Amino acid sequence: MRHHRFNAAVTPASAPEGWNPLTLAWLASLWLASLANWPLWFTLRDLPEFASAHGLVFILAFCGMVTGLTALALTLAAWRWSIKPVLALFLVAAAAGAHFMGTYNVVIDSTMIVNVLHTDARETRDLLSLRLFVGFIVLGIVPLVWLLRVRVQRLSVWRQLKRNLLGMLAAIVLMGALLLMFFADMSGTMRNYRQVRYLINPLNSFYAMAMVAVDAHAKPNGPPLVVGADATLTPRTPGTKPPLLLLVVGETARADHFSLNGYGPKTTPKLATLGVQSFREASSCGTSTATSLPCMFSVFGKSAFESESRPHENLLDVLQRAGLAVLWVDNQAGCKGQCARVPHADASTPAPGSAALPTSLCQDGECLDEALLLALDARIAALPADRRERGIVIVLHQMGSHGPAYWKRSPPDRKPFQPECRTNVLQQCDRQALINGYDNSIAYTDDVLAGAITWLQTRTATNEPAMFYMSDHGESLGENNLYLHGLPYAFAPREQKHVPMVMWLPPDAMALKSDCLTAQLNNHFSHDNLSHTVMGLLGVQTEVYRPALDITAPCRAP
Numbered sequence: 001m002r003h004h005r006f007n008a009a010v011t012p013a014s015a016p017e018g019w020n021p022l023t024l025a026w027l028a029s030l031w032l033a034s035l036a037n038w039p040l041w042f043t044l045r046d047l048p049e050f051a052s053a054h055g056l057v058f059i060l061a062f063c064g065m066v067t068g069l070t071a072l073a074l075t076l077a078a079w080r081w082s083i084k085p086v087l088a089l090f091l092v093a094a095a096a097g098a099h100f101m102g103t104y105n106v107v108i109d110s111t112m113i114v115n116v117l118h119t120d121a122r123e124t125r126d127l128l129s130l131r132l133f134v135g136f137i138v139l140g141i142v143p144l145v146w147l148l149r150v151r152v153q154r155l156s157v158w159r160q161l162k163r164n165l166l167g168m169l170a171a172i173v174l175m176g177a178l179l180l181m182f183f184a185d186m187s188g189t190m191r192n193y194r195q196v197r198y199l200i201n202p203l204n205s206f207y208a209m210a211m212v213a214v215d216a217h218a219k220p221n222g223p224p225l226v227v228g229a230d231a232t233l234t235p236r237t238p239g240t241k242p243p244l245l246l247l248v249v250g251e252t253a254r255a256d257h258f259s260l261n262g263y264g265p266k267t268t269p270k271l272a273t274l275g276v277q278s279f280r281e282a283s284s285c286g287t288s289t290a291t292s293l294p295c296m297f298s299v300f301g302k303s304a305f306e307s308e309s310r311p312h313e314n315l316l317d318v319l320q321r322a323g324l325a326v327l328w329v330d331n332q333a334g335c336k337g338q339c340a341r342v343p344h345a346d347a348s349t350p351a352p353g354s355a356a357l358p359t360s361l362c363q364d365g366e367c368l369d370e371a372l373l374l375a376l377d378a379r380i381a382a383l384p385a386d387r388r389e390r391g392i393v394i395v396l397h398q399m400g401s402h403g404p405a406y407w408k409r410s411p412p413d414r415k416p417f418q419p420e421c422r423t424n425v426l427q428q429c430d431r432q433a434l435i436n437g438y439d440n441s442i443a444y445t446d447d448v449l450a451g452a453i454t455w456l457q458t459r460t461a462t463n464e465p466a467m468f469y470m471s472d473h474g475e476s477l478g479e480n481n482l483y484l485h486g487l488p489y490a491f492a493p494r495e496q497k498h499v500p501m502v503m504w505l506p507p508d509a510m511a512l513k514s515d516c517l518t519a520q521l522n523n524h525f526s527h528d529n530l531s532h533t534v535m536g537l538l539g540v541q542t543e544v545y546r547p548a549l550d551i552t553a554p555c556r557a558p
């Protein structure tokens, strides 16, 4: 049988003898992707969503993508003097990686032993180890022996460069085409089974080693740069009460699924009766919690924040420096560093001196969002009295509509929209059932925000209350076959960036002209407005405050 030449089309008849480095790179990529990645393919095959024929096709496509990715890396080394040592390194690393992952049932990331994928291997370990040793020989040594014996074609640097560029283009086209065709499966897999990426062998080992090296050489960032060092509070008019602002950070909520904003199903009936202002055209800074949250709390706005080379203090530092009492209460995976220098608490931990959390709200350390509202008076009482006297800001960080398990975000007895999707495999759900599950989570957020307002109304004797709610980003619910969120901002659809923004104030509160906010409900706003609106509402004076970004600035009586 003749050797198949991947790049035969560009090989002139007079080409020198031997295997072209690019051909070797692609053959090795196929070998590594298909055989040396057996722990990855076995793991995927065992997942319930890939038990079907479609699942098998996806696994083959995934294999194609890994082939392309490996080829892309190996093409960089596809030169006659470098291809053999680099391939030898890849083959040995891959065989060792497969052996390691297969024997210990772990994935390879920078902590090396993070995620145990299977637990039932102990009984058959001896048999497995023998098979895996044979596997190491077959995967690593056999191709290595063959590789050492073949002759490598000697082309001029220029001719080899042209081939390699074509090879890289082919790898990129292959990966791009497969990713587009299987985007829903791919994004679902990467979200539900994050550890899968650490099974891609041997790139996982090289990546992990690079990360360890980077961490070892990383310079400490030092403390964040001070922001708003001059922050003070406008002296309160005699006879007025200190402000109490609830700043609710929503999660994964879409503006166009709030009936307040014109959505058909009644997802926000309670807020509709409470006289809130819903700004309908607000956009997020990022498309994921990790990118949006620091940007929301930056006082510099999206573009300046994204070009920062060092961490800066945020809105909460400025508020605290101005003398206000600040508290962050979290019902999610933490505040992404935003509450590092202010008092913070977990919704799953009872407030000091208050009763245990009811099991109807919290189970196994995970709480429904109403837990954020429990014992807020006790949490406030624990803050310094001199600060409370000047004003209080409480950030409530919601679990909101965090996917893909939307059905877990509303209590069983409060699900107005039926039937509801109850699986993490969103693309397998009936579309309407998926939307119902999501809408139930929005309806529950309506309950939580209405509960927050009801609580604020109990504080009017001592405080001037206000609530400001904004989600961190939106969500794709199957539009154009996209799910969840986190696409790069420039490519992300509107569903992932159009967020609800709701404000509640008692009539004529905080010396704001009535109807002034109402006139702005259709204006375009963004996370850039959040910090400055909060500073404006609370009367914080500092050089970093920009009245043009404060929604309430035009409404303040002169």
Ligand SMILES: [Zn+2]
Residues within 6 Å of the ligand: 251, 252, 288, 289, 290, 472, 473
């Ligand atoms: Zn988020």
